Amino acid sequence: MEKKKYRPNVAAIIVSSKYPSSCEFFIAQRSDMKGVWQFPQGGIDDGESPREALFRELKEEIGTDNVEILAECPRWIAYDFPKTVSKKMYPFDGQTQKYFLVRLKKESDIDLKTKHPEFNAFKFVDYENIFNIVNHFKKNVYKEVLEYFKKEGYI
Numbered sequence: 622m623e624k625k626k627y628r629p630n631v632a633a634i635i636v637s638s639k640y641p642s643s644c645e646f647f648i649a650q651r652s653d654m655k656g657v658w659q660f661p662q663g664g665i666d667d668g669e670s671p672r673e674a675l676f677r678e679l680k681e682e683i684g685t686d687n688v689e690i691l692a693e694c695p696r697w698i699a700y701d702f703p704k705t706v707s708k709k710m711y712p713f714d715g716q717t718q719k720y721f722l723v724r725l726k727k728e729s730d731i732d733l734k735t736k737h738p739e740f741n742a743f744k745f746v747d748y749e750n751i752f753n754i755v756n757h758f759k760k761n762v763y764k765e766v767l768e769y770f771k772k773e774g775y776i
Contacts, residue, residue: 625701625714625715626712626713626714627699627713627714627715627716627717628664628710628713628715628716628717629664629665629671629716629717629719630662630663630664630665630716630717630718630719631662631663631665631671631674631675631678631718631719631720631721632660632661632662632718632719632720632721632766633660633661633662633675633678633679633688633720633721633723634646634660634720634721634722634723634766634767634770635647635660635661635683635688635723635724635725636691636722636723636724636725636776637724637725637728637745638724638725638726638727638728640691640724644747644748644776645745645746645747646660646745646746646747646748646751647660647661647683647725647731647743647744647745648660648743648744648745648746648751648754648755649661649682649683649733649739649740649742649743650740650741650742650743651739651740651741652738652739652740652741653739657757658754658755659755659757659759660763661678661679661682661683661739661740662678662718663677663678663681663682665719671693671719671721672690672721675690675721675723676688679723681735681736681737681739682735682739682740683731683732683733683735683740683743684730684731684732684733684734684735685725685727685730685731685732687725687726687727687730688723688724688725688726689723689724689726690721690722690723691722691723691724691775692721692722692770692773692775693719693720693721693722694719694720694721694722694766694769694770697717697718697719698717698718698720698762698765698766699715699716699717699718700715700716700718700758700759700761700762701714701715702714702715702716702758703758718762720766722770722775722776728745731743748767748771748776751763751767752764
């Protein structure tokens with residue numbers, strides 16, 4: 622059996638600038654898939670560190686990298702693409718992700734009208750509502766990562 626190939630990726634769990642007095646999470650709706658909400662994420666380029674990729678991806682996806690890193694999940698979390706996505710992401714079978722918890726310094730900096738818009742809407746939601754809105758194949762990954770940050774006392 623052929624070994625699966627995973628694309629290295631970073632993901633940002635963004636809390637609002639009101640953190641820690643209020644814990645609201647940024648989620649955005651994909652512009653290419655109606656009703657699909659997620660955390661910002663993106664591939665790591667050759668020679669780029671996960672932190673460098675994090676700041677680059679935030680700038681590309683939400684128009685700002687004006688964030689403070691609060692924590693980093695120590696392990697990489699892998700998931701397989703569903704069949705509907707796998708052809709588009711060939712030759713990869715899935716992604717292995719490094720998650721960061723970041724605090725947005727100013728919400729007013731968010732601008733989804735980037736060079737190649739990936740999102741067309743965003744909102745801040747509390748922990749309980751994330752899983753009512755996010756209902757796709759990454760839901761279990763999100764639960765795992767958020768539980769880690771919760772267990773560590775960040776959220």
